[in-house]
Amino acid sequence: MSRRRFRLRWALAVFLIALIFRFIFLLEFQSVPLAQTPTMDMEYHHQWATAIAEGREFIDGAFFRAPLYPTFLGIIYTVFGDGFWAVRIIQALMGSLTAALVFLIGLRI
Numbered sequence: 001m002s003r004r005r006f007r008l009r010w011a012l013a014v015f016l017i018a019l020i021f022r023f024i025f026l027l028e029f030q031s032v033p034l035a036q037t038p039t040m041d042m043e044y045h046h047q048w049a050t051a052i053a054e055g056r057e058f059i060d061g062a063f064f065r066a067p068l069y070p071t072f073l074g075i076i077y078t079v080f081g082d083g084f085w086a087v088r089i090i091q092a093l094m095g096s097l098t099a100a101l102v103f104l105i106g107l108r109i
Helices: 003-029 040-054 068-080 084-108
Strands: none
Touching: 003 084, 040 068, 068 084
């Protein structure tokens, strides 16, 4: 087995382990009231993303916060609807991919 294939298998294992832990967290998180009703920053980003998904302006003038994350959420809301599950699953996948990439970077260093 080549070194590259060996590294990719371990990176896949890291990805899957990270994903399993994230999904366990998501299943447990559903019993928390915050999971169903956004507050503070979560609510602000949700309202902004909903406005983006609906094609209307949320803020006139200068941005109070950086618009990349609400735009990302708005795209997800446009494709999957404004429920929180799609966002959480996509973020779990991205976080797990990040863990695998950090593993590969660590091997390279």
